[in-house]
Amino acid sequence: MSIAGAQSPSPLADRPTGYGLVTRTLHWGMALLFAWQFAGAMLHALAERTPVERFVWATHYSVGVTLWALVLARGAWGLANLGSRPRHEGPPLLARAATLGHLALYALMVVVPTLAILRAAGNGRGFSVYGLQLVAPGGEPNAALVAPGNVLHGFLGWTLLVLVAGHVAVALWHARVRRDGTLRRMTHGPEESRLIG
Numbered sequence: 001m002s003i004a005g006a007q008s009p010s011p012l013a014d015r016p017t018g019y020g021l022v023t024r025t026l027h028w029g030m031a032l033l034f035a036w037q038f039a040g041a042m043l044h045a046l047a048e049r050t051p052v053e054r055f056v057w058a059t060h061y062s063v064g065v066t067l068w069a070l071v072l073a074r075g076a077w078g079l080a081n082l083g084s085r086p087r088h089e090g091p092p093l094l095a096r097a098a099t100l101g102h103l104a105l106y107a108l109m110v111v112v113p114t115l116a117i118l119r120a121a122g123n124g125r126g127f128s129v130y131g132l133q134l135v136a137p138g139g140e141p142n143a144a145l146v147a148p149g150n151v152l153h154g155f156l157g158w159t160l161l162v163l164v165a166g167h168v169a170v171a172l173w174h175a176r177v178r179r180d181g182t183l184r185r186m187t188h189g190p191e192e193s194r195l196i197g
């Protein structure tokens, strides 16, 4: 049963006319954290060992693990609200492309940090998040945990950045060119609550 199907719909839940508070908070909060994470990755690739790179890159593990936890929460919340979310605007082909694009975004948001976490847990160097040691250093590296991250984490991380850039471009196209309510549903929430508020 959908959460928004209850008698008096909660402002937290999604509705067909817009996203609720939980989805919007997760969406924009994660957008900020991803901007920070990608800024750090770019500095790491282009300006390694500069003071600004050291500062931002020092948070890469902790912000990455936070994003990993948030995307799992967001996926669970999305599934709980699946029946009451807004439908994609536009012709069927475009709506299908939007569904596939969002699935790819979710898949990469889960896979990219998961590969890095498994690598960090298995490389024998120890693994701390926000100063809390989750895995102590020592022991032989576990190749099965380390190799997939070595091969794919950076590559899929950049692929995710390309998809995010496409996602932003399409959202702006909806707002500026098609002038439909797609972006507004994520910025302002359901129409009914806009009328009340």
Ligand code: HEM
Binding pocket: 037, 038, 041, 042, 044, 045, 060, 061, 062, 063, 064, 065, 067, 068, 109, 112, 113, 116, 117, 120, 149, 150, 153, 154, 155, 157, 158, 160
């Ligand atoms: C959604 C979260 C994450 C994103 C988007 C992300 C993105 C990236 C990107 C784009 C790079 C390539 C940087 C370069 O080419 O120099 C990278 C590298 C790296 N990341 Fe992440 N990362 C995330 C989470 C994590 C986590 C959770 C960890 C550790 C537990 C981690 C550890 C590393 C390490 C050690 C590198 C350097 C080695 C390599 O390129 O694989 N990342 N990350």
